[in-house]
Amino acid sequence: MRFFSQSFSYDEPWSIVSLAYFLRYPNPHASHIVSCDVISREFTPSGSLVTTRLILKKGSLPRWAPEGIIPRSEAWVIEESEVDPYGQVLRCTSKNLDHVKILSARESVILKPNQDGKTIQRTDVSIVSGFGWGLTQRIEQFGLQKFKSNLQKSREGLKAIVELTRQSRQGMTMGLAGGDHAQGSFRASESPKEYRDPAAPQPSSEAPRQGIANSVWNRLSAWSRPRSA
Structure with a gap:
């Protein structure tokens, strides 16, 4: 033994x-x-x-x-x-x-x-x-x-997962922006660039960014997808 x-x-x-x-x-x-x-x-x-x-x-x-x-x-x-x-x-x-x-x-x-x-x-x-x-x-x-x-x-x-979890918790922190506060709404903070799936299309500057949960899922899905020879 x-x-x-x-x-x-x-x-x-x-x-x-x-x-x-x-x-x-x-x-x-x-x-x-x-x-x-x-x-x-x-x-x-x-x-x-x-x-x-x-x-x-x-x-x-x-x-x-x-x-x-x-x-x-x-x-x-x-x-x-x-x-x-x-x-x-x-x-x-x-x-x-x-x-x-x-x-x-x-x-x-x-x-x-x-x-x-x-x-x-x-x-x-x-x-x-x-x-x-x-x-x-x-x-x-x-x-x-x-x-x-x-x-x-x-x-x-x-x-690697610890880092993703840490960043996701930061990205999911809800905050009030000045303009949003006046309208009575609030938004999630933006996710870090390194969280984005390289294969995913990049959003325009005017379009709202994807939620952090979707970004994490894309990363994990990319790891688990079979790679072509």
Whole structure:
């Protein structure tokens, strides 16, 4: 059995990072994620949000793996999380449901704020193989190295979504302009230029700009669209 633990700090507050954690798929660093579906979501009597999601991931085998060791390269992963908005703690555990005799990985993630307003993520994982045939340690070592590589990609992907979430919250701040105030109406602030979908037509200076939510959706949709060869 192999164990690994790592902590990482995000510059954004817990409220943004915890929201981004649930919105992290799709992102440009998660091409191995095929699908992500919510199975259940409910509030506990104490006010925590409990969510169960089913995630389909795809991967590749090392060249030294015996032929036919697994029937397919995809695996279902179940993710169970609890968000305590009062204590400002997000706890999430996940484990693979397929190929568990070959390799079983259990991951635990905790997100909580630190004293300077940033967010700390602690990740722990245990990896164990019951395959035997003299390959147990080799499989576990491969799984550990693969997890470390994916953890870096996961961090980069979450940072991208954190940035989108931060900018969307700024863009969705409602304000009163001088002329609008006189007419009794109010508008959303303009979204940053970097939020615009490059493939989308640019609006004229007279036309109202697209809402930030549409811009975010366009970016995420562009990442998830299959690219032509």
